Amino acid sequence: MIFLLNGFMTSDLSAFYFDVRKDTLYCDPPSSLARKSALTVIDRCFDCVVTWIAPILCFTAEEAWLTRHPDALSVHLETFPEVSAGWRDPALAERWARVRRVRRVVTGSLEIERNAKNIRSNLDAAPIVHVTDPELLAAVEGLNLADICITSDLTLRSDEGPADAYRWDDVPGVAVVFARAQGTKCARSWKISPDVGSDPDYPDVTPRDAKALRELKAMRA
Numbered sequence: 001m002i003f004l005l006n007g008f009m010t011s012d013l014s015a016f017y018f019d020v021r022k023d024t025l026y027c028d029p030p031s032s033l034a035r036k037s038a039l040t041v042i043d044r045c046f047d048c049v050v051t052w053i054a055p056i057l058c059f060t061a062e063e064a065w066l067t068r069h070p071d072a073l074s075v076h077l078e079t080f081p082e083v084s085a086g087w088r089d090p091a092l093a094e095r096w097a098r099v100r101r102v103r104r105v106v107t108g109s110l111e112i113e114r115n116a117k118n119i120r121s122n123l124d125a126a127p128i129v130h131v132t133d134p135e136l137l138a139a140v141e142g143l144n145l146a147d148i149c150i151t152s153d154l155t156l157r158s159d160e161g162p163a164d165a166y167r168w169d170d171v172p173g174v175a176v177v178f179a180r181a182q183g184t185k186c187a188r189s190w191k192i193s194p195d196v197g198s199d200p201d202y203p204d205v206t207p208r209d210a211k212a213l214r215e216l217k218a219m220r221a
Contacts, residue, residue: 002056009049016100020148027189029212030219048081098139099148101171102131106149109166109176119180123190126153126181130161133173152181152192188213
């Protein structure tokens with residue numbers, strides 16, 4: 001069991017979900033539905049994971065539980081949370097497995113650019129992603145692939161792409177052309193966008209971050 005939990009926490013949560021969602025958590029306005037949804041997911045995951053590992057990592061689980069739930073007596077007095085059978089969705093899981101395959105090609109191409117010192121981080125990039133595999137294309141259509149790949153922008157196309165595009169043999173039907181993000185770096189999210197400065201009250205951030213700052217200011221008033 002501990003190996004399954006370790007894989008879930010390191011691969012699914014830390015290396016993917018938390019990595020993708022940290023921008024939403026840190027930078028979206030408090031009223032953001034996406035931010036509230038992510039907080040709900042994290043809260044539910046915490047309760048499940050910590051109770052699951054409690055019989056194995058007794059002291060670590062206890063410390064984590066009492067930090068999160070200071071009024072509780074002990075995690076070892078809790079029962080395993082009931083997980084709704086409706087959460088199991090094989091079709092959705094397969095879709096996201098395909099999304100992650102496309103993402104691996106994009107992040108692989110950006111790693112080459114970082115190693116070549118062409119960019120310092122993925123947020124410096126606005127890659128053009130060519131997807132011809134119909135299943136992969138259907139999986140990523142309608143999603144914010146820039147957020148998923150942690151880039152400032154991203155263009156999705158359904159053609160082959162140029163011959164010198166980055167490709168990965170393990171994921172046929174996907175080609176990536178590097179492009180640098182255009183605009184100004186947001187002082188809050190570090191995303192590069194031509195919209196930075198469009199809000200006169202907050203000239204060094206994007207409109208999304210300006211809205212968040214305005215809400216936070218109102219909450220403190």
